[in-house]
Amino acid sequence: MQIANFQDLLNAAAMQSDAQRLLMVFAGATLPADASAQQKAEFEAGQGGELAPLICVDKLPQELGSFEALTQEADQLLSTEQRWQIVFIASLSGSPGQAPGPEQADKALQAMVESIKAGRIAGFIPFNRQGTPVNLQAH
Template structure:
């Protein structure tokens, strides 16, 4: 059970194969065609569309904790709302090169933009897992 980012990190580091994490920081925005009710809900902290604002890839073993990751994130994106994470096994001797990482990251970002988020784990700014509808 993953309740917090650090739970995911612990599980990733316990896997037999190294885990490469793809992290996408998103910002909640109100679409221009929103209704008055949607605007009111958004002002109260609900709803909106999650728009990718920054992405990064890391080996799970390179992340010490959510606190360290969040501190690092503040340097390049001070305001974010939801972090989406997915992992990929890395076979021994088959490290991903920059082109492969860029292609995979593009695919991850496009999935989030299109709302295909079922296979991602999502977290709030405190590192708590959140379920999104």
């Protein structure tokens, strides 16, 4: 199934034979400690930087009403200095009728965070603040 928006993701999760729990890692752009003068200038102009995980959330698909509600919740959890640009989403399968529990989600979220820090994002769907999937490529 092609995921063109957040609702498509919710629909795909609902269609799975095993109950799903969605894992979300909200990430913001940061400047590397060893950034060059050019990288600093680009970052200040709103370009470049690297993505750093800010907060993690896990939810059952039926707990998510809309992407707007999810973004509002994330914004409330973050301090005013922090702003997320991308949310990475993955799905964790349970069994028929039984979604994975919070303990399983915590372990999987930790693994997601470590993967994102290492730049391994191939298994996740990144969405921008407008709820549109984006194609991220390293430069």
